[in-house]
Amino acid sequence: GDGDYEDESNEGTEVIPKLPKARMASLRTLYDPIIGNDSPARVADGSDDINDLGSWSRRNRLRRRRDPLDSALVLTFPGPNSFTGQDIVELHCHGSRGVVKGVLDALSSLDMRKITTTAAVPATAASGTKARRMRLRPADPGEFTQRAYANGKLGLVEVEALSDLIVADTSKQRKQALQQFDGRLSRLYQGWRSELVKGLAHAEAVIDFGDDETLSFDDDDEVDSGDDVIAVADDGGMTVWGTIRPRITALREAMDRHLADASRGELLRDGLRIAIVGRPNAGKSSLLNLLAGRDAAIVSSTPGTTRDVVEVILDLGGVRCTLLDTAGVREETDGGARVAARDAHIIVGVVDASDCVRGFDAVKELIDTATSEINEDDDDTLTVAKNVLYVMNKIDLVEDSGHLSRMPPSFGISCATSEGVESFLCSLTEKALSMVSNDDDDGSDPTRSAILSVEGTEGAVITRARHRRHVEAASEALARFEHLSDQGYMALDLAAEELRLAASELGRVTGAIDVENILDVLFADFCIGK
Ligand code: GDP
Ligand code: ZN
Structure with missing residues (x-):
């Protein structure tokens, strides 16, 4: 369904208490004719505890109608633990025109006022006098995944992985897509980003502190014309950046190793x-x-x-x-x-x-x-x-x-x-x-420092040119940072800006930043119904 109800239920997911694992596991599998069956609803786990969503599809018009439509499978996935994060009901009916049309007609004749869901139903709907009809339309390609993405259930890399998984021809392609889908590349980049954010926080602190006394430079003395900043701070950046500097260097080296993977992930994909x-x-x-x-x-x-x-x-x-x-x-x-x-x-x-x-x-x-x-x-x-x-x-x-x-x-x-x-x-x-x-050098590289050891990122691999471009840009920004940080206080702002740049490049991979333009392309690749 589309329209008001959908939008409201979307917001409503916040107020739904998280379902216990066991209850979630039972997944409300209801084998029952949805129409023309007078027996009470059965739930797969045998309990009578039918969640509200499970019951509305049977209690309302669909079930009251005496015209049998089909014997069908009804699956309900209450939000926020569903794929999209919304409440989802799947009706698996037989595929003939007659059945599908009948079910769609029955659905569109449902009066939304009478439907109880775990999501908050807008007050206006409950008190309104005119029946609110569900508006039906086919899902766009990738729409469910798009909703999952919009609701924070999936990151961008995971969406890409899912699209790879759907078209995987071979076992290794499947395995790589699944590993990506479980978020290891995202975790790696997020770990790297948080390292960069630490560096930025440090820069902020130095700038705030320096405003008082340390940075009382006279611009004319310290700065040459144009972009050429003369290094007057003679500490080689050590005082200014402290331990941040070597950490960033280690991070850049980790990125470069990550990039030097001979395109294995892309080749496999x-x-x-x-x-x-x-x-x-x-x-x-x-x-x-x-x-x-x-x-x-x-x-x-x-x-x-x-x-x-x-x-x-x-x-x-x-x-x-x-x-x-x-x-x-x-x-x-x-x-x-x-x-x-x-x-x-x-x-x-x-x-x-x-x-x-x-x-x-x-x-x-x-x-x-x-x-x-x-x-x-x-x-x-x-x-x-x-x-x-x-x-x-x-x-x-x-x-x-x-x-x-x-x-x-x-x-x-x-x-x-x-x-x-x-x-x-x-x-x-x-x-x-x-x-x-890459089996031969998996994890055995002693130069992989603590920085690389982001928990649960083994085998994280670049699978798309898009990832590579951003990680390359991040690495280049860090190289510039290393250069600028040698100039100590003089280039503090410029160096910090490079950290910010690197962080946002990584953010573009995971979808934390600036992704609108690639979303449409990405979701259009999906098949209808996913
Ligand atoms: P292509 O032009 O390189 O594609 O060669 P083809 O595969 O069309 O083969 C050319 C000819 O060599 C055909 O008549 C084949 O039957 C024959 N041929 C191919 N492999 C062998 C082989 O291992 N032994 C023998 N005796 N004949 C072969
Ligand atoms: Zn030939």
Whole structure:
């Protein structure tokens, strides 16, 4: 429902006492025909303690109407412990037009004056003489999540995580989204922010104190023209900033380590691109089909529409990988292959083993060209070191495969007999996993100081370019702070301003600050009903 009632109940959530855990756990699961059933309402936990919300959907018009509509499941989630923080009733009815229309009609004919909810019902509604009808409309995409966000049930990072969770293809994507959803990235950034706020409070205190005597500078003596502030305070910032300075440095270093994660979180979220390149007839398509043919691995397959590229999405060890079969390396038209190779995170070079040397040279040249194109121009954050695997295909055709060992790290396979394919797939999966996981340096880094050890933030990882931009900006502000703080009292205000800037950049990630512009985009990504 929409309109007055909804708005009032929203405000009313404040006066609702928090429900005991056990009662919440029972979740008012009411299996009962909502219409045309005269038996009293049953509650899942067997008690007769039907919460008011649970009863209103049955006691009122819906139940009084003698016209049976459906046998349906009714779930009630009293605020403020519901997903949106509001009182929620879910009617799970059968999906036919007749049933849905009947239920919607019944709902819109409810007289809101007669409805008792745990939320405060406005006095005007209770005393009014005219029936107040519930206005119904479909939820906008992401509207429930948006309400949860508006009511402080979810932070911005958690909303993003939820949207990732909804579209997660693989187990690792799901796991990362769930970890994000539980708030560890938000906790980390909030911990960092509170550290910055401490620094700001310190600056305030110094400024207040300094007004009396310490800061009795004559501007003309201390300040050069323009922006160049001459460092006259000779204490190197120690007296002014005290222990704040080293803490901020440690914080910046923590941020920089956090940023130096090789984009693992973003790669896992977006998935890896694996390009298969090679001369015509080397067996690229055969290899792709073989890999895609593994029933368990395939997620979906889309025939390529552009540039002769066929895409298959595979789940390799929980990593979402898009496998691209490029058009063969031809002298004139290898553009598609080169672009695919350039944009790929992993390149698989396929060589016909019976055409070993020539085939290998052609592929290597293409890969080298593609790789050098990246090095020249690319500040794309997702650019990572190229991983190249060479595959010598059709080993069933060569009697003596001794010469294969003279080639760079490669796999001898046969798409015809499947020989070697399993072990190649293992290596490919390992490679993919190594690009998205950080297992080897998890928590074992002794340089992770106390500042980083915000409770419950293990594995907090950047999953979006948006996060990265803000954390980078925060780190840059702190670097400027370190520089300014060397100038002691002279640059106190400027240095404090950098702390404020860093804090607000972190605040933009978690949604504490300035988020209106990204909200619409974010919620529009959600499906209807979530
Ligand atoms: P592409 O042009 O690189 O995609 O090559 P294809 O996958 O279309 O294969 C070209 C030809 O080589 C086809 O006739 C395949 O049946 C054949 N072929 C592919 N892999 C093997 C293999 O391992 N052994 C043998 N004997 N033939 C193969
Ligand atoms: Zn092909």
